[in-house]
Amino acid sequence: MIYVNEAADPRLDDFRDLTTADRRPDRPGGRGLVIAEGTVVVRRLLASPYRPLAVLGVRRRVEELADDLAELTVPAYVTSSEVMAAVVGFHLNRGVLAVADRVPPPTVESVVADARVLAVLEGVGDHENLGSLFRNAAAFGVDGVLLGPGCADPLYRRSVRVSMGNVLRVPFTALPDWPRALLGLRRRGFTVAALTPRPDAVDLRRLPDGATGRVAVLLGSEGHGLSEQAIAAAELAVRIPMAPGVDSLNVATAAAVAFYELTALAHPGHPAIATPRPRQRTDGGTVGQ
Amino acid sequence: MIYVNEAADPRLDDFRDLTTADRRPDRPGGRGLVIAEGTVVVRRLLASPYRPLAVLGVRRRVEELADDLAELTVPAYVTSSEVMAAVVGFHLNRGVLAVADRVPPPTVESVVADARVLAVLEGVGDHENLGSLFRNAAAFGVDGVLLGPGCADPLYRRSVRVSMGNVLRVPFTALPDWPRALLGLRRRGFTVAALTPRPDAVDLRRLPDGATGRVAVLLGSEGHGLSEQAIAAAELAVRIPMAPGVDSLNVATAAAVAFYELTALAHPGHPAIATPRPRQRTDGGTVGQ
Known part of the structure; x- marks a missing residue:
């Protein structure tokens, strides 16, 4: 966890002005980085094939992610919600963000x-x-x-x-x-x-x-x-x-x-997503499977 | 169709500043009028039990509603998209609005x-x-x-x-x-x-x-x-x-x-929403209904 006090800190540049973050003329194809907002989505990003570059959040939210971050060498910047708002350009309810590089699409x-x-x-x-x-x-x-x-x-x-x-x-x-x-x-x-x-x-x-x-x-x-x-x-x-x-x-x-x-x-045999429907009798009633 | 040129026209007051239109301290319970946006929804409002008070739109959109308005005694105000934007507080893509009174909820x-x-x-x-x-x-x-x-x-x-x-x-x-x-x-x-x-x-x-x-x-x-x-x-x-x-x-x-x-x-007999499923044979194949 790296504490940051200044919205102008250049290490936070990939989090800057999120409303325009999808347009990045400085990056390949002009496309933005992958941005995850909130604990659930950040966690999913950290577990995905996308390579995380950094995490930014208020202390409480970053601490919630401690286990997810433990085995990664990703800088986790901690700051106040005011500095975060100044960086991203608006008040962010979810309190934590991660950015990752895109990966080449699969075939x-x-x-x-x-x-x-x-x-x-x-x-x-x-x-x-x-x-x-x-x-x-x-x-x-x-x-x-x-x-x-x-x-x-x-x-x-x-x-x-x-x-x-x-x-x-x-x-x-x-x-x-x-x-x-x-x-x-x-x-x-x-x-x-x-x-x-x-x-x-x-x-x-x-x-x-x-x-x-x-x-x-x-x-x-x-x-x-x-x-x-x-x-x-x-x-x-x-x-x-x-x-x-x-x-x-x-x-x-x-x-x-x-x-x-x-x-x-x-997926007829899949227990979670595909319980078979009961077979129907001719009279419209059902019989056991 | 009544042509209106001034955003300040008091006949348009019920369409004013739509972002706050759901709060109407001047009305029963403080609740706003029912507001319909766009041809499809306005048409649905005109066909509903809600009593329409007025329609406001650009000429082309109001003309599209001519048949729906024909049998109603509802003023249809026609204006430019600029005046509309000035009244409602933002640019409205859909080009037509209607307001209606609430009705007492059914039992x-x-x-x-x-x-x-x-x-x-x-x-x-x-x-x-x-x-x-x-x-x-x-x-x-x-x-x-x-x-x-x-x-x-x-x-x-x-x-x-x-x-x-x-x-x-x-x-x-x-x-x-x-x-x-x-x-x-x-x-x-x-x-x-x-x-x-x-x-x-x-x-x-x-x-x-x-x-x-x-x-x-x-x-x-x-x-x-x-x-x-x-x-x-x-x-x-x-x-x-x-x-x-x-x-x-x-x-x-x-x-x-x-x-x-x-x-x-x-609704087992409803032709549109409830075509019965085919009955399944014991081997998992299907038989005709």
């Missing part, structure tokens, strides 16, 4: 190799929706996220925060050659299921048998939905049953419902 | 009477989560929302906006006498199912037969979850199956998953 091959359930995104350009979607992907045991065209950067500060740090846990990478790459996923044994409100899409509850192995859920932006080309390249169009006259769901919410249904199908 | 009796699925909330104090939850309730055909202690006001501007106006469509009211009122719901034939991450809760996919009639889903705040008393007053504790080591879902997202599952059970 598509490595994200796909052992995956049972993937989320494949097109045009999810909103950082909060993207972060929420990663949070939901982690909750339901989705194995990876592939980013088609028009997607936001999951490592933007806002995405990291809204995801509760799950962008640092769920592997993701860009999927080039769109939408042809979807055919590649199908060749690898994935049922590519495009989520769309189209009335002729298959009800999510009535997927055909073949869809119960490896599944890639294709999700589009809330505003425009999936492109025709993407839907055409998918094997199935799937819809979430909804009440008449209702707008589409938020994309992260729709994703959660799809993940809930599909991870159970793709 | 619990009237919300509950014909409902098959209810959402019952405890401590959902965040206006955005509450708005999202109403949006999801509308999407899955939830019949009403009962607000236990500690809930935010669904008619706050932010809730109205995030709900996409669905707070104006899904009936809601306060549920006093907490948590004893939950026993009242059970006496009326509702299975009161408390959603909680507790490991000993029943998997949402394996609800007992009795839970397939009228269901009241009990949802707590994201931070603290449901109170012990509320869970004790429920008939069932139900959990959404999740991957190990994951935080709870956002409350509105968890609600969406629960609504998705439970509305299908409670």
Whole structure:
């Protein structure tokens, strides 16, 4: 723990003015560092493949992280909440931050190799929706996220925060050659299921048998939905049953419902995420498993 | 359509300084008027039981609402986006607003009477989560929302906006006498199912037969979850199956998953929201319905 008293201290430069921290013309690609806010997300960052550069926080919060920091050679700067506010540019409720270097994105091959359930995104350009979607992907045991065209950067500060740090846990990478790459996923044994409100899409509850192995859920932006080309390249169009006259769901919410249904199908033996449904009797009652 | 050129025009007073519009010491209870932003939500307001007082927008947006306004005697003020910004206090992308009077909340009796699925909330104090939850309730055909202690006001501007106006469509009211009122719901034939991450809760996919009639889903705040008393007053504790080591879902997202599952059970014949699942054969394959 290194005590710092001056907001101008140059060792705190990577924490400076967080509202513009995602634009760093001085860094590769002009992209910002990975910034984690709050104990939970900082902890997740420290446990991730991202190499932490420094931690900054008020004493109480940094002390909470003592075990996580013990085996790392990361400077942990401790200061007052006033100095922190002066550095980051606003009052930060969460009281602790960490910054890390980006790492080169994994190959598509490595994200796909052992995956049972993937989320494949097109045009999810909103950082909060993207972060929420990663949070939901982690909750339901989705194995990876592939980013088609028009997607936001999951490592933007806002995405990291809204995801509760799950962008640092769920592997993701860009999927080039769109939408042809979807055919590649199908060749690898994935049922590519495009989520769309189209009335002729298959009800999510009535997927055909073949869809119960490896599944890639294709999700589009809330505003425009999936492109025709993407839907055409998918094997199935799937819809979430909804009440008449209702707008589409938020994309992260729709994703959660799809993940809930599909991870159970793709991980039939998984005790936590996929308790099998009871078999139904002809009369609509249920029988034990 | 009434053209207005001056931001100071007193006829626009109800649209003034929207960031503080939820606090109106001059009005009953100090609560603000109902404010709808954007064509979709304004349309929903005009079709709701709330009595619209006025519409304000740029010409193009107000013209889009011509049919909706045709049979109403509501003044529609048309102005420039600059004057609008000066009135509301910031630049408003959506270009049109409506204000309406609040109405007295319905009785619990009237919300509950014909409902098959209810959402019952405890401590959902965040206006955005509450708005999202109403949006999801509308999407899955939830019949009403009962607000236990500690809930935010669904008619706050932010809730109205995030709900996409669905707070104006899904009936809601306060549920006093907490948590004893939950026993009242059970006496009326509702299975009161408390959603909680507790490991000993029943998997949402394996609800007992009795839970397939009228269901009241009990949802707590994201931070603290449901109170012990509320869970004790429920008939069932139900959990959404999740991957190990994951935080709870956002409350509105968890609600969406629960609504998705439970509305299908409670509306077995509903063509839009409740296509029955295919019955499963003993070997895990499916048979036709």
